[in-house]
Amino acid sequence: xxxxxxxxxxxxxxxxxxxxxxxxxxxxxxxxxxxxxxxxxxxxxxxxxxxxxxxxxxxxxxxxxxxxxxxxxxxxxxxxxxxxxxxxxxxxxxxxxxxxxxxxxxxxxxxxxxxxxxxxxxxxxxxxxxxxxxxxxxxxxxxxxxxxxxxxxxxxxxxxxxxxxxxxxxxxxxxxxxxxxxxxxxxxxxxxxxxxxxxxxxxxxxxxxxxxxxxxxxxxxxxxxxxxxxxxxxxxxxxxxxxxxxxxxxxxxxxxxxxxxxxxxxxxxxxxxxxxxxxxxxxxxxxxxxxxxxxxxxxxxxxxxxxxxxxxxxxxxxxxxxxxxxxxxxxxxxxxxx
Numbered sequence: 001x002x003x004x005x006x007x008x009x010x011x012x013x014x015x016x017x018x019x020x021x022x023x024x025x026x027x028x029x030x031x032x033x034x035x036x037x038x039x040x041x042x043x044x045x046x047x048x049x050x051x052x053x054x055x056x057x058x059x060x061x062x063x064x065x066x067x068x069x070x071x072x073x074x075x076x077x078x079x080x081x082x083x084x085x086x087x088x089x090x091x092x093x094x095x096x097x098x099x100x101x102x103x104x105x106x107x108x109x110x111x112x113x114x115x116x117x118x119x120x121x122x123x124x125x126x127x128x129x130x131x132x133x134x135x136x137x138x139x140x141x142x143x144x145x146x147x148x149x150x151x152x153x154x155x156x157x158x159x160x161x162x163x164x165x166x167x168x169x170x171x172x173x174x175x176x177x178x179x180x181x182x183x184x185x186x187x188x189x190x191x192x193x194x195x196x197x198x199x200x201x202x203x204x205x206x207x208x209x210x211x212x213x214x215x216x217x218x219x220x221x222x223x224x225x226x227x228x229x230x231x232x233x234x235x236x237x238x239x240x241x242x243x244x245x246x247x248x249x250x251x252x253x254x255x256x257x258x259x260x261x262x263x264x265x266x267x268x269x270x271x272x273x274x275x276x277x278x279x280x281x282x283x284x285x286x287x288x289x290x291x292x293x294x295x296x297x298x299x300x301x302x303x304x305x306x307x308x309x310x311x312x313x314x315x316x317x318x319x320x321x322x323x324x325x326x327x328x329x330x331x332x333x334x335x336x337x338x
Contacts, residue, residue: 007130007210011035012226013070015061015103016080020185021125023048023179024219025078030054032223039070039081048184061099064168067106072108076226079103080125082159084152092155100124100159104166111170120170123225124163125218128178128236129153133299136209138286139242140176140304144232149299150292160234167232173225174234177218178211178243178304182214183331185215190338192329200261202246203297204268209245210302211238217318224313231312236304239324240317249321256325268297286318 012029016022017038026049029036036054039061040046049056059066061081071077083095104122111120134140148154162170181188186236194201213221221237244252246263254261272294296302309315321326332338 003309004308006045009035010031010075011025011037011073012040013074013077014080014124015038015039015070015099016082017049017054017056018044018046019080020187021180021215021218022080024182024216025080026052026054026223028216028219028223029078037070037074039066048337055230062094062108063101064102066196067102068109071106071110074120076123077103077107078123078222078226082125082156086151089151089154092151093158096152096155096268097158097162100162101199104162107170108166111153113169118229120225121229122163122166122170122172123222124159124174125173125222126156126160126174126176126234127153128176128302128304130156130160131211131236131304133301134303135300136243136245136303138303139211139238140236142236142308149295152292164233171229171232173228173231175218175222175309176234176236176304177213178222178236178238178302180213180215182215182328185328186337188193188328189332189337191253192257192332193326194264195257195261195325196259196329197338198257198259198261199264200246200250200253201264201266203266205265206298208301209248211241211243211304212249212321212324213237213239214319214324217324220246220318221309221313221315224309224315228313235309235312236306236309237309237315237318238304238306239320241320242305243301244321251323252325256329269292271297 012034017026026036038054038056039059040056057070084094084317107122130153132149146157148157160174252259263268313336
């Protein structure tokens with residue numbers, strides 16, 4: 001694969017570029033001087049790509065011909081597109097497994113000859129959910145057996161298995177980010193709004209804490225895997241610490257918001273009851289009120305150790321949560337979201 005020192009900038013195929021994490025990936029690659037070809041859908045919003053010097057290709061990622069067009073002449077791939085919320089297990093598999101399968105098959109066709117120098121790379125952005133829960137005092141490591149507990153996690157783990165088994169003519173690397181937040185992300189908005197009012201909700205009593213990474217740093221981690229010719233296999237990423245307890249998170253939010261933040265305990269039984277009622281009316285398919293969402297909150301924690309990534313790529317310690325959350329709040333204020 002070409003590198004930043006070659007006369008011809010490398011071409012990187014990027015999926016999911018219109019989303020939160022994918023748009024930061026596009027920014028990282030363009031800042032390095034790479035050419036970027038981004039897959040989009042007919043319904044995709046180009047809000048975060050407007051005015052940027054990249055190529056967009058409308059592609060159905062389950063279509064072999066479309067995947068061939070996306071990878072034509074590419075020196076590497078970062079596959080970030082996927083389904084985070086679906087109404088059925090099959091919906092997760094279609095969005096996470098089948099798209100990965102189609103892209104891998106296209107990569108085999110496009111990279112059918114051994115490279116003259118460095119092998120092309122296929123970097124897959126997975127999730128800590130593919131591993132399963134882990135407590136703060138024993139964060140997930142790459143050598144641990146995977147035990148996903150949700151349909152989303154199982155689909156990401158199945159996609160990982162496809163990527164791991166696809167080596168040969170190209171290098172494969174898998175990034176497992178934990179909970180993501182950052183500029184352009186609206187999923188964290190409810191938490192940020194409550195923090196600015198001085199509250200941090202704690203749903204249930206079981207969840208001890210979680211790892212967090214700013215989306216900009218997760219994007220930098222994926223690019224580091226693309227750049228590192230010896231980086232293969234699975235890698236977690238953290239922000240310099242394996243995770244945050246709820247008191248730690250309250251402290252980080254307080255520093256970001258510039259005011260004290262107190263925890264607000266909220267029992268899980270109302271959510272369980274609402275989920276059961278929704279299910280009675282045939283709506284266990286609800287993307288919010290479903291058993292998987294409850295299950296995520298009843299485990300010991302969602303923590304991971306990103307030290308292997310740093311050792312393999314030289315990836316620097318990302319920004320801590322207090323700084324990242326402050327910058328995210330500033331962004332949301334500028335956008336009129338807060």
